[in-house]
Amino acid sequence: MGSGESKITELRRQLNEYSYRYHVLDDPIVPDAEYDRLLQELVNLENEYPELVTRDSPTQRVGERPLSEFSQVTHDIPMLSLENAFSNEELIAFDKRIRDRLDSAEIQYAAEVKLDGLAISLLYQDGKLVRAATRGDGTTGEDVTANIRTIKSIPLALRLTGFPARLEVRGEVFMTKSGFEELNNRQQAEDEKLFANPRNAAAGSLRQLDPRITAARPLHFLAHGIGIVGSGEIPSSHFDILQSMKTWGLPVSAETERVAGIEECIDFYRKISEKRARLPYEIDGIVFKVDDLKLQAELGFVSRAPRWAVACKFPPEEALTELLDIEVQVGRTGALTPVARLRPVRVGGVTVTNATLHNSDEVQRKDVRAGDTVVIRRAGDVIPEVVRVIAEKRPEASQPFRMPGQCPVCGSPAERVEGEAAIRCTGGLHCSAQAIQSIIHYASRTAMDITGLGEKLVEQLFNTGLVSNIADLYQLEHERVAALERMGDKSAENLLRAIETSKNTHFDKFLYALGIREVGETTARNLALHFQLDEIKKATQADLCQVRDIGPVVADNIVRFFRDEQNLSIIDQVLRSGVNWESGQNDDIADLQGKTFVITGTLASLSRAKAKEKLIAKGAKVSASVSGKTDYLIAGENPGSKLDKARELSINIIDETELLEIIDFA
Ligand code: IVH
Numbered sequence: 319m320g321s322g323e324s325k326i327t328e329l330r331r332q333l334n335e336y337s338y339r340y341h342v343l344d345d346p347i348v349p350d351a352e353y354d355r356l357l358q359e360l361v362n363l364e365n366e367y368p369e370l371v372t373r374d375s376p377t378q379r380v381g382e383r384p385l386s387e388f389s390q391v392t393h394d395i396p397m398l399s400l401e402n403a404f405s406n407e408e409l410i411a412f413d414k415r416i417r418d419r420l421d422s423a424e425i426q427y428a429a430e431v432k433l434d435g436l437a438i439s440l441l442y443q444d445g446k447l448v449r450a451a452t453r454g455d456g457t458t459g460e461d462v463t464a465n466i467r468t469i470k471s472i473p474l475a476l477r478l479t480g481f482p483a484r485l486e487v488r489g490e491v492f493m494t495k496s497g498f499e500e501l502n503n504r505q506q507a508e509d510e511k512l513f514a515n516p517r518n519a520a521a522g523s524l525r526q527l528d529p530r531i532t533a534a535r536p537l538h539f540l541a542h543g544i545g546i547v548g549s550g551e552i553p554s555s556h557f558d559i560l561q562s563m564k565t566w567g568l569p570v571s572a573e574t575e576r577v578a579g580i581e582e583c584i585d586f587y588r589k590i591s592e593k594r595a596r597l598p599y600e601i602d603g604i605v606f607k608v609d610d611l612k613l614q615a616e617l618g619f620v621s622r623a624p625r626w627a628v629a630c631k632f633p634p635e636e637a638l639t640e641l642l643d644i645e646v647q648v649g650r651t652g653a654l655t656p657v658a659r660l661r662p663v664r665v666g667g668v669t670v671t672n673a674t675l676h677n678s679d680e681v682q683r684k685d686v687r688a689g690d691t692v693v694i695r696r697a698g699d700v701i702p703e704v705v706r707v708i709a710e711k712r713p714e715a716s717q718p719f720r721m722p723g724q725c726p727v728c729g730s731p732a733e734r735v736e737g738e739a740a741i742r743c744t745g746g747l748h749c750s751a752q753a754i755q756s757i758i759h760y761a762s763r764t765a766m767d768i769t770g771l772g773e774k775l776v777e778q779l780f781n782t783g784l785v786s787n788i789a790d791l792y793q794l795e796h797e798r799v800a801a802l803e804r805m806g807d808k809s810a811e812n813l814l815r816a817i818e819t820s821k822n823t824h825f826d827k828f829l830y831a832l833g834i835r836e837v838g839e840t841t842a843r844n845l846a847l848h849f850q851l852d853e854i855k856k857a858t859q860a861d862l863c864q865v866r867d868i869g870p871v872v873a874d875n876i877v878r879f880f881r882d883e884q885n886l887s888i889i890d891q892v893l894r895s896g897v898n899w900e901s902g903q904n905d906d907i908a909d910l911q912g913k914t915f916v917i918t919g920t921l922a923s924l925s926r927a928k929a930k931e932k933l934i935a936k937g938a939k940v941s942a943s944v945s946g947k948t949d950y951l952i953a954g955e956n957p958g959s960k961l962d963k964a965r966e967l968s969i970n971i972i973d974e975t976e977l978l979e980i981i982d983f984a
Contacts, residue, residue, distance in 0.1 A: 322367050329360040333376045334477070334567070341471035342569045345945035374446050374475040381464045384528035388460035391451035395545045397437055397488065398456060399622050400605060400629040406584060409606075412628045413580040419625070420613055424579040428557040429586040430542055431573045432603035432629050434517050435492025436524060438466065439545060442485045445476040445566075452524070456622060465524055466491070468533035471540075477567035482550025487568055489541035493520045494598045497536030514706075516600050538599070541568045555609045561959075572942060573597070575958075576609060587630055592927075594632070603631040632666070636705065639663035641690045644675065644719050646726045648751035650759050651835045653740040654721065654732055656681050658692070658704050666696040673702040677739045678721040687716040727751040747787060747884065754780050756833045760788045764839060764935075765831035766823060766897075769816040770809075778802055788831075789888045791817055792895030825851065825899045832889070835875040841868060843937055845876075847911065850901060851889075855880045910980070911937035916944050918961055919954030921974050926954075932981040944969065952977050 336353050340346040357376060364371050371378065403409045416425055437453040450466035452459040466472060469491065493501070498516040505512055513519035523535035541563050544552070553559050557576040564570050577586050587604050594601060608614050608626035617625040640661040647655045656675040663670055673694050675681045686692065686704055691711035696702040725732050725743030727750060734741045747753050757776045761768040779785040784798060794817065800810035826846035830839050837845070844866045849857060854876070862873035879885055915938050917926050929952070930940045944951060944963040951964035951971045964971055
């Protein structure tokens, strides 16, 4: 082998390995720029030795010529669809049918997310990708090999050994939520047509006759099954097949588990529903598949769907309704937010009456008007939003929306700050809306944590004149509070006790509670690690920029806040009322600052979500998968494969008792 040839082989091996770490393990080991540099080196060498170019070289993803049409592909094994279940009852009935047929007490299922993309069949012959086809009608699809080759998460050649000589991989091609947004921004900038959702964008991108267009679209792939298997062994369960596919270099969703029995199915469904809004891609349900392939074969098919699988669909997240009016709300920092008042409509399982329109640019861009029929979207527990207007249904007399020039609450002029999307009320704490919001924020759980002092009560205290800023909270008298409507002795006592208890706090919580613009929990924590209160008061923009993650804009907000006489006087009064923290008590935060934890298995004394919240509150990061960057693995009952991986990588493994000590969980 010549030196050019061995260099080429080595570069391909390296590039494939980096790509595998990135796309399959979600654990990149080199920066993108290094990958690009090596790829360029390979391109240069292949130009020098064109006879050494192979079809599966990482340089050979984008073909040169557009096709005139897609040819047809017949699926030897039909690509089926899934039976749907729309409620717990229907899922329970599915499980019962399976148990009755198999005469079994409990079934193991592979639990997966139902990706909202396009089904694709990838045929690997001797480990090389030789054909890719759409599902089509299930029997006949289109040959989209040239387009599929441009998707970087699809390996052109499988890794390692042990895969069948002929293997058909099935999965989903999709666009991530962020990729979709970037694409639409690009389309808009170039005056091109916008896509309605990530699924349409993925479908449109795959249907291009020119693979160079497809190559420029942010498409991804996740495998969820197999079709043809020729000469070779595969594991005897679906879950194990997915694991094997990963070792062969095929990406599989991280949200995949083996569960036993209906209870665990329902738990998985709940867990993913709660996580859904935070997933990088759109899903429209959960798929449960009988895990054991022998049992799958025994169960067989009915018409177009297997008896051994079911898709539990989420309630629809989008709905049409009438936009009754656009109101303008004033937030804690004075930002004026247009809010759509809607004719009540069911979306994602709840009734929605308001939706955010974000800011005036957004209203203008979408040209949303009172009287319009609009598409409302509610994903997970995020605030519902107006997606778009149905132009055909617009009433004739409708008027474009205009943001008011004054604050709708206090009448102060509203101004737009250079470079910001928000228009703000200039009234500061003289504006009752801002004053009320700042007290609500101060009392909130992640700030001073004054139990029971919620939105309604703050409004009541403010509107009755008992409290006009945070310092007044500490001057409240039992009798006057008890005399408020719906209060009474007991409630007043509880409130005053909660205020008293909250006085012992942590410096970072207090800083966060002050509600300085753009100083969130993390920034407050970083500030508290560097400065005492007196130091922050005197700090210059340059001093503040020394702190991690603080840039000139945030630094400027902090400087302005502490130059304001009214703010300083309120802080003074608060401290004189007894609010206190121990200096140096942030040591435990410093210990966990920047440390990465992963949790596996079940914890007995708290939920994983709670443990995560506690760790984050102490400055730690909590990640979903074990990698070289993990500092600690917390292993609960019945730990999963993460424990093996952590052992492999010699990562510190701690148990629940040690976790509780770290997070001071009583
Ligand atoms: S299994 C026989 N698993 O849903 C099994 N499908 O309604 C058929 N889909 O055409 C497919 N995520 O495009 C399976 N984890 C998943 C899936 C999934 C999305 C799509 C797939 C299929 C459609 C069936």
